[in-house]
Amino acid sequence: MSILWSLQLRREAASVPFARRLLLGAMETAGVDPDICYDLSVALSEACANAVEHGGHGAGATADYQITAYMDGERCRIEVSDSGPGFGEGAARRVVPDPGAEAESGRGLMLIRKLADHVRVENLPGAGGAVVSFDKLLKWRENAPLTAV
Template sequence: MSIWWSLQLRREAASVPLARRLLLGAMESAGVDADISHELSVALSEACSNAVQHGGTQAESYRVTASIHGDVCRIEVTDCGPGFPIGAVVPRPEPRELQSGGRGLRLIEALSDRVQFDNQPGSGGAVVTFDKILKWRNKPLLQAS
């Protein structure tokens, strides 16, 4: 089975639940296990929230791309902000620092099988890519053709 979709969303808080609902609908239609769908939707919400919060002062939108190829779902969230510091390791806040933020990246890592934090080449902007190995319900609504 192969499914792919991409969205360009306004950089506003209301876009986060929209992206989450679209992902959950796609996962439901594809027959993905509910627990896996939930974990992916939480990780997506965190990545989208970061794009909304840190996506740059001039940028009005950010992009979400999701795909299912075989048993793997890959999600990529791209913004037009300053991106991650070049050559720096993505910050991993200490537990005492998590009270004021920083939980999103850790949640994405915890809920995914593979994560990559990168910057767009040339233009800047953060790119958060994460993969999850899927488990399936007994009877998927979509059948591979």
């Protein structure tokens, strides 16, 4: 069983819960374990919030960002990309420090790294932008309507 969906959304705060509910609905309907659904939906929310906040500043930036999600039976892979200035040098290899309890921002990538199995952060070549991609092994509910083959 495979599910693939792709969205292009406006960089507006209202797009974040929309994307989260779409992912949750697809995973819950397929029969993915609720804990996995929750982890991936929170990680997606964080990646979308980053794209909304940081993905539209600089030359060539657009008012949109893209999400692609793919469930292949054993794994779910999610990618969020924008056209903003991208990440600083070495962002893909850098360990994101804990911003501290009093910080008002800076927890998104750290949280994604804790919730997903693999995380990749990179800049898009050419016109710019950033991509946050992450994946997680899926667990299925007993008697799930769409189970891994």
